[in-house]
Amino acid sequence: MTSESLSPAATQTFSPEPRVASPKERHLGSGQFIRLGSLFALLLVFIYFSCMAPGFSALSNLANIVEQSATLALLAFGMTAVIIGGGGDVIRGGIDLSVGANLGLCIAIYAVSEAAGYSDVTAFLLTLAAGLAVGALNALAVVGLGVLPLLATLAVMNICAGLELVLTQNMVISSASPLLAWITAADWLGLSVTSWSFIIIAAVMLLLVHRTPWGLRLQAVGGHREAARAAGLRVPAYRAASYLGAGLLAALAAILQAARLSGSSPGSGDILLSVVLTSLMSVVFSRRLLPSIGGTILSVLFIGCLINGFQLLNVSSYWVNGVQGLLILGIVALRSLSDRPGVA
Amino acid sequence: MASNFSYWLLGLTLAASLGAAERAQADDVPSLKGRRIGITVVGTEHYWDLRAYQGQIDEVKRLGGVAIALDAGRNDSRQISQIQTLIAQKPDAIVEQLGNGPVLQPWLKKIRGAGIPLFTVDTISPSSINDTTSDNYGIGEKLALQLASDIHGRGNILVFNGFYSVPVCAIRYDELKLVLKAFPDIHIIQPELRDVIPNTVQNAYSQVTDMLQKYPNKGQIAAVWSAWDVPQVGATQAIIAAHRPEVRTYGVDGSPDVVKMVADPTSPAAAVAAQQPYLIGKTAIDNVARYLAGNHDLPPYTFVPSILVNKENAKTAGSQLGQS
Amino acid sequence: MSRTMAAARRRDLTLAAIVRWATPSALLVLLVLFAAASPTFRTPGNLLHILVNNFTLPALVALGMTLVVSAGGIDLSVGTSADIAAMIAVTLMAAGHGLLLSLGAGLAGALAVGLVDALLISGLGISPFLATLGVLFVGESVQQLATNGGTPIYLVSNFPSAGLAGLAHGALLAVPAPLWILGAAVFLVEVLLRRTAFGRHVRASGAAPQVARYSGLPVRRTIGLVYILSALLCGIAGLLLAATVKSYVPLSGNAFLLDAIGAVFVGTTISREAKPNVLGTLLGVFLFGMLHNGLLLIGWNFYWQQVAVGLLVFGVLAASFSARRLQARD
Numbered sequence: 001m002t003s004e005s006l007s008p009a010a011t012q013t014f015s016p017e018p019r020v021a022s023p024k025e026r027h028l029g030s031g032q033f034i035r036l037g038s039l040f041a042l043l044l045v046f047i048y049f050s051c052m053a054p055g056f057s058a059l060s061n062l063a064n065i066v067e068q069s070a071t072l073a074l075l076a077f078g079m080t081a082v083i084i085g086g087g088g089d090v091i092r093g094g095i096d097l098s099v100g101a102n103l104g105l106c107i108a109i110y111a112v113s114e115a116a117g118y119s120d121v122t123a124f125l126l127t128l129a130a131g132l133a134v135g136a137l138n139a140l141a142v143v144g145l146g147v148l149p150l151l152a153t154l155a156v157m158n159i160c161a162g163l164e165l166v167l168t169q170n171m172v173i174s175s176a177s178p179l180l181a182w183i184t185a186a187d188w189l190g191l192s193v194t195s196w197s198f199i200i201i202a203a204v205m206l207l208l209v210h211r212t213p214w215g216l217r218l219q220a221v222g223g224h225r226e227a228a229r230a231a232g233l234r235v236p237a238y239r240a241a242s243y244l245g246a247g248l249l250a251a252l253a254a255i256l257q258a259a260r261l262s263g264s265s266p267g268s269g270d271i272l273l274s275v276v277l278t279s280l281m282s283v284v285f286s287r288r289l290l291p292s293i294g295g296t297i298l299s300v301l302f303i304g305c306l307i308n309g310f311q312l313l314n315v316s317s318y319w320v321n322g323v324q325g326l327l328i329l330g331i332v333a334l335r336s337l338s339d340r341p342g343v344a
Numbered sequence: 345m346a347s348n349f350s351y352w353l354l355g356l357t358l359a360a361s362l363g364a365a366e367r368a369q370a371d372d373v374p375s376l377k378g379r380r381i382g383i384t385v386v387g388t389e390h391y392w393d394l395r396a397y398q399g400q401i402d403e404v405k406r407l408g409g410v411a412i413a414l415d416a417g418r419n420d421s422r423q424i425s426q427i428q429t430l431i432a433q434k435p436d437a438i439v440e441q442l443g444n445g446p447v448l449q450p451w452l453k454k455i456r457g458a459g460i461p462l463f464t465v466d467t468i469s470p471s472s473i474n475d476t477t478s479d480n481y482g483i484g485e486k487l488a489l490q491l492a493s494d495i496h497g498r499g500n501i502l503v504f505n506g507f508y509s510v511p512v513c514a515i516r517y518d519e520l521k522l523v524l525k526a527f528p529d530i531h532i533i534q535p536e537l538r539d540v541i542p543n544t545v546q547n548a549y550s551q552v553t554d555m556l557q558k559y560p561n562k563g564q565i566a567a568v569w570s571a572w573d574v575p576q577v578g579a580t581q582a583i584i585a586a587h588r589p590e591v592r593t594y595g596v597d598g599s600p601d602v603v604k605m606v607a608d609p610t611s612p613a614a615a616v617a618a619q620q621p622y623l624i625g626k627t628a629i630d631n632v633a634r635y636l637a638g639n640h641d642l643p644p645y646t647f648v649p650s651i652l653v654n655k656e657n658a659k660t661a662g663s664q665l666g667q668s
Numbered sequence: 669m670s671r672t673m674a675a676a677r678r679r680d681l682t683l684a685a686i687v688r689w690a691t692p693s694a695l696l697v698l699l700v701l702f703a704a705a706s707p708t709f710r711t712p713g714n715l716l717h718i719l720v721n722n723f724t725l726p727a728l729v730a731l732g733m734t735l736v737v738s739a740g741g742i743d744l745s746v747g748t749s750a751d752i753a754a755m756i757a758v759t760l761m762a763a764g765h766g767l768l769l770s771l772g773a774g775l776a777g778a779l780a781v782g783l784v785d786a787l788l789i790s791g792l793g794i795s796p797f798l799a800t801l802g803v804l805f806v807g808e809s810v811q812q813l814a815t816n817g818g819t820p821i822y823l824v825s826n827f828p829s830a831g832l833a834g835l836a837h838g839a840l841l842a843v844p845a846p847l848w849i850l851g852a853a854v855f856l857v858e859v860l861l862r863r864t865a866f867g868r869h870v871r872a873s874g875a876a877p878q879v880a881r882y883s884g885l886p887v888r889r890t891i892g893l894v895y896i897l898s899a900l901l902c903g904i905a906g907l908l909l910a911a912t913v914k915s916y917v918p919l920s921g922n923a924f925l926l927d928a929i930g931a932v933f934v935g936t937t938i939s940r941e942a943k944p945n946v947l948g949t950l951l952g953v954f955l956f957g958m959l960h961n962g963l964l965l966i967g968w969n970f971y972w973q974q975v976a977v978g979l980l981v982f983g984v985l986a987a988s989f990s991a992r993r994l995q996a997r998d
Contacts, residue, residue, distance in 0.1 A: 054433075061432050068425045146993040147985045150742075151933050154926060155985060158978030165971035170538055172509035174446030184450065257421070261447045265420045273805065280798060311429050317415055317422075318812035325805025329788065332798045389818030389918065397817075415817050538970055543920045545820070545913045550721060554964045557717055558708050577822065581913060585837055601822035 078246030135247020376409030399625025484519025499566025548578025747921025750906030778903025
């Protein structure tokens with residue numbers, strides 16, 4: 001923690017704490033233990049459901065799980081990228097609370113554009129523009145003006161949610177465009193357009209963040225901002241890019257969701273908490289206990305399997321939230337117990 | 345005076361028919377043994393929704409079947425995922441309750457496309473074999489007429505119209521507008537209020553309080569209308585707290601607490617159109633059982649009677665509705 | 669050399685002043701605008717209505733949040749504490765139990781939530797954001813299961829006594845009861861934060877936890893206590909809400925969360941050290957409440973209110989953070 005002085009001209013009160021791996025982590029491999037344990041738990045849950053829940057392991061059901069998780073996945077990729085680029089500390093580092101509201105706003109813009117008579121292409125482009133605009137607003141606030149990400153994205157979230165309500169008047173706006181029809185109807189190798197979007201975008205994000213030089217630099221910026229700056233990286237550009245990316249992904253998810261709901265329906269923004277959960281849960285699936293795209297993919301599928309399996313087992317859906325909560329707590333308890341101090 | 349009497353009479357007639365409808369149904373329902381029935385509802389945090397949901401589940405069990413009961417917690421996206429998975433579970437029939445029409449229609453079509461018989465509760469759909477519901481046209485009309493009569497055909501009213509996308513709410517609202525055409529001295533204050541979920545009561549309370557502040561003189565607001573009765577609860581409380589008991593409230597559904605409010609002679613709650621949700625749910629499942637037993641001649645609608653509970657009949661209405 | 673230094677110092681002071689006066693100015697400007705635009709707005713009855721209905725409950729929650737953020741954490745489970753308190757109290761009252769017992773049990777429920785938070789954060793060392801997020805999720809499940817899907821419990825006919833109504837609608841010396849309760853809470857929190865050793869420990873833990881720990885301060889115990897206090901304040905808010913609407917509506921507490929966070933951080937702008945403080949928080953809450961009420965009275969579409977609040981918070985944050993950054997650049 002940088003030193004604090006109480007004079008008026010103090011340095012920024014909230015500066016990000018560098019997240020350096022402790023010697024214990026690097027050496028012992030307690031991270032490995034957690035990761036393997038989590039993968040094992042995932043496998044166990046999968047096997048349990050396959051045996052006990054009728055129809056779980058049917059290929060069509062697994063395809064359903066992928067499709068049902070697509071929106072969550074796209075938003076979680078954006079959130080993970082922001083967290084990676086901003087540093088793992090949730091308050092002082094990077095986070096984007098506006099992704100859910102951004103999703104809702106983009107869906108509303110698409111539905112309203114279609115209803116106003118614009119063509120598919122125009123509506124699609126307007127939606128993408130909207131998502132990017134929100135991302136740009138976040139980037140401006142966080143990187144340009146230096147506002148704390150938690151607060152900046154909170155304010156932007158309110159703006160997006162409000163704009164969505166202004167556009168839709170809290171009512172359902174239905175859309176039936178050729179684009180949406182194609183998304184719902186088209187089928188390739190048994191998987192829908194939505195499922196393929198999940199797979200393709202997951203692959204792209206995985207490569208981009210973990211296999212390209214750009215991605216490695218993003219991780220460096222998040223890992224230790226000052227060191228990255230000293231090494232000559234243009235830190236603001238990377239952080240801004242992560243917010244723009246999150247906005248773009250929200251717009252893409254919005255198109256998929258609009259197809260699923262045949263338009264815009266209030267309450268799309270409620271997905272935020274699940275997005276935060278999956279991004280943060282991705283740490284247990286990664287070697288260095290840091291958020292990662294691969295870990296995010298596994299978390300998303302894990303949650304999807306849980307929800308699906310519960311339904312097939314006729315377990316009440318009221319338990320789902322509780323299980324998600326216990327999951328978060330279990331995971332972070334595990335992680336903090338194996339790695340003290342310096343928890344993010 | 346005369347109009348009040350006629351409503352009392354109407355209420356009584358409806359009440360009498362309640363018992364008859366119930367008796368007719370109990371006898372001839374085939375068994376659901378060995379059958380799995382999927383029940384999908386958009387949410388159960390409202391008394392009506394919960395009772396209808398329970399009515400369906402209880403009836404499936406009573407007839408010997410297995411109920412796959414899914415509550416989407418007021419989230420359209422979740423309901424769609426549940427329906428998608430439900431289709432894969434291949435139940436013998438699916439009953440869908442409430443929700444947003446435009447969002448659901450393509451998925452209801454998919455249910456039929458998968459060869460699964462679809463029945464609905466309070467949801468109008470071309471894909472549904474049978475929709476069990478109250479006669480919302482009648483409800484909307486009678487409630488509006490009661491309102492117009494109570495305020496003697498003149499005054500400004502507040503209207504909560506937040507859920508026009510829900511078909512039954514749209515019907516009631518349209519009936520209100522239709523009836524008000526005949527009463528040019530009744531005006532709806534603009535802009536109309538929007539009820540919300542969640543936090544319906546607190547939000548309605550807050551909005552009505554603000555409106556009472558905006559129109560502070562006695563007589564400036566005559567009544568508050570809402571398409572269901574939870575906003576009515578908030579509105580009534582706000583009116584009491586602001587000491588403006590001359591403002592009357594009207595709603596639909598008939599949760600027990602609202603019926604009690606109407607029964608209280610000092611309460612601003614003037615009338616509520618009480619439905620019989622448990623019976624509606626039960627009736628829907630009975631229709632499913634008949635269909636699966638071979639009767640493919642069911643009508644597209646089954647109306648379950650309701651009572652317009654007002655100050656005159658509220659005391660007796662409660663017990664007739666099966667509420668304590 | 670000294671001339672440029674003097675100029676820099678003057679500019680620093682100006683920037684600092686801009687930051688510190690941003691929120692009060694916004695408040696004043698809006699007050700004047702609304703009073704001019706709507707005759708109803710400027711009646712004393714309306715002002716009281718804002719205070720009682722749009723201010724008291726969010727302020728109680730925001731007070732708890734002020735304590736937590738002062739200690740360097742954050743509490744996403746504030747809604748949960750409020751809801752659990754209301755749930756227990758209303759369930760008991762509906763079953764016929766006495767007022768004091770029900771309220772006491774409700775507070776105990778909120779206390780339990782605070783204890784869970786404290787154990788997770790101080791005991792296990794879990795990050796506050798994640799710990800309280802987990803409690804939020806679990807709390808939602810608990811409420812859904814307890815009410816069979818989220819059905820509210822109404823108290824229309826089961827009032828144990830006039831006491832409950834008095835809590836929400838009564839008045840002492842022409843000041844409504846909820847304001848008395850809030851006043852007491854404000855006094856207590858302010859004294860706690862500024863005048864007790866505990867308060868110093870809280871602020872030290874928030875400003876520099878490592879230093880505080882090495883100085884021998886009981887950081888963990890302090891942080892744990894802070895979450896318990898926050899939960900208690902939210903519990904009181906939940907009970908007041910239940911008294912006002914005479915019911916328990918599941919999951920309604922979450923509506924307070926975002927405004928509480930927003931108010932606390934908007935409030936930090938008026939403090940010289942940019943730290944959370946009671947007055948700033950109250951100003952923030954009042955700003956939001958007044959905004960909601962004012963926009964409704966001047967007839968704006970209901971839904972623009974949320975946009976307005978978001979834009980306002982954004983503006984205040986942008987002004988204060990960028991000004992601070994400009995200062996720090998020297």
